[in-house]
Amino acid sequence: MSVLGKTLKKAIKKLEKESLSNVKNDKYRLNYHLMPPIGWLNDPNGLCYYKNEYNIFFQYSPFEVNGGLKFWGHYKTKDLINYRYVGVSVYPDEKYDCHGVYSGSTFIEDDKMYIYYTGNIESRGDYDYINEGRESNTVLIISDDGINFDNKKCIMEMKDYPDGITNHIRDPKVWKEGDVYYMIQGVRRNTKPNNKGAAIIFTSEDKVHWKYLSMINSKEDFAYMWECPDLFKIDGQYILMTCPQGVKRVESLYENIYLNGYFIIPEDNLKNDITVNEFFILDKGFDFYAPQTFIDENNNRVMIGWMGLPDIDEEYANNTKTWQHCLTIARTLSFKNNKVYQTPHKSLEKLRKNTLSVEDIKNNNINSYEVLIDVKDSKDLQIIISEGLFIKHQNNKFILEFIGDIGKTIGCGRTKRSVELNTINNLRIFVDTSSVEIFVNDGSDVFTTRYYPLSQSLKIEGDVSYAIYKLDSFGIQIEA
Structure with missing residues (x-):
């Protein structure tokens, strides 16, 4: 680790230790969602199952509650229920990443x-910070143990990318098919008259x-930037998951400032342009962005997203003081009826305790239930x-x-989200201290929102x- 990295590591550990008691006492800290120890959290990163443990990295700005210099925070878990926070694993401490270690x-x-x-x-x-004034470098770290992350190498810089794109290229996702390794990145193309997103x-x-x-x-102009691309096969079908920015908002269709969702890829041949x-849309609620998938120990395709959105300050807010945002619950994906379905990961059933009545929730002020x-x-x-x-x-x-x-008070500026839907057959709702996740019709449609109840x-x-179940909390151990 560089001298800068060592200095940042010491400063963050000191800040986290000093802030721990104040953050824990915040009444809106969640019980079964992963949050930053202090400061700001956004995209889940580097999700994987490695040496019998899941690794959940996340974009982390410990020094700024509204986002700032980005690090990778790091949780580990064997069962997606009991976690160890092992601190920051990736630091912006080299000349090619010193203004932020962004998603990957x-x-x-x-x-x-x-x-x-x-x-x-x-x-x-x-600078306009689109065609000039910024650089996006692709960086590789190789770790032999999932604990030490010092072996950094810049493997691509602006000169290595194809012509016709701006300086906005980011969020590499890597996989292997046969003997070939593939990487996908989101870009903002330098097209006229308007920039156009692509992967x-x-x-x-x-x-x-x-x-x-x-x-x-896309066939038609669709967004000026595609962030966080994730290309995978599920039940035999290629899916490109991405987050387009700059799409015109349409009621009951494209309602958020930036979108989350997927394209169905019409062919299997990746060698040609598609x-x-x-x-x-994957999640039609107020607070969902930058999802990433991984394969769990049972070979399921699982997704976790950021329960938040960038650039929403003028529309709605979060009623937390020294920290902001969380990750969603883990969701298992399937593809049927020409659509991606999301269901809560099986591990979450381990959180169930006793059954409740609606009266129990009010009389006992229960804030975590399914x-x-x-x-x-x-x-x-x-x-x-x-x-x-x-x-x-x-x-x-x-x-x-x-x-x-x-509603106005507890929504903090959130108003209404909807989708055209003829029939509702079932709902599965996860309520936590300051979040709600709703799975409609076996996960055919999903809505996620933060809220701040009185x-x-x-x-x-x-x-x-x-049926209503009281839900237990995640076990979270913070390592010194």
Whole structure:
């Protein structure tokens, strides 16, 4: 580790130790979601199962609650329930990443971790920071043990990328098919009259030297940037998951400032440029971005996302003081009916304790629970959480809405999200101290939101049957 890295490591450990008690006492700290020890969290990074442990890295700004210089924080777990926070593992301490270790992925082979990420460089001056004034370097770290991450190497810089793109290229995801290694990155193309987002694919024979192979592009202009691309096969179908920026907002379709979702890739041949068409939203709630997938110990494709969004300060906020944001629960993915389905990871059932009534939640101020609802007739369906967050089916729409004075207060600027949906058959709802995740119709549609309740209550109305489970907390050990 460089001298700068050692200095940063010491400063962060001191800050985390001094802040621990104050952060723990925040009433909106979550019970079964991963959060930053202090400061800011965003994208999940480098998710992998390695030497019988899951590694959950995340974008981390310990010095700034509203985001700043980016590091990789690091949790480890054997069961996705009991975690060890092992501190910061990747530091912005070299000339090619000194303004931030941005998002990336981990590839496992030969009993080693190969960590790929974007090293960010920004120059001071009168620049547009699109075509000039910044550099995006692709950096590799090889770790023999999943603990030490000192072996850094810059393997691609701006001159190594194909022509026709701006300086916005980032978020490498690496995988292997046959004897060939593949890497995908999101780009902002230098097209006229408007920049256009895309994803570009590289190949390698040794995981170090990479050559440009092809581009995945949309038929129509769709966003100026595609962030956090993740290309994988699920149930035999190629899916490109990405987060487009700059899409016109449309009610009940594209409602957030930046989108999350996927394209269905129409062919298996990655050697040629691919044109994609319809974009499908993964999570239609207020707070979801930058998801990444990995393979769990049972060979399931699992996804975790950032329960947040960039650049939303003018629309809505989070009512936390010295820390901000969390990761979603782990979700198992499947592909059926020409659609990606998301279901809560099986491990979460270990959190279930006793069953509850709606009266128990209010009388005992219970803030962490799971609700399973079978819907016989969705016409009069309405669920009200903490008196201000409404879930309902109305005019062939599924609606998540903060209503009234209480809704305005606990939503902190969040208003309404919806999707066209003729029928609701079932719901599975995860409520935590300051988050709600809703899985509709076996995970065909999903809504995620933060909320900041004044008190706990639950009402369930309509022709339904349901069960409620009190949920336990994650076990989180912080290593010195």
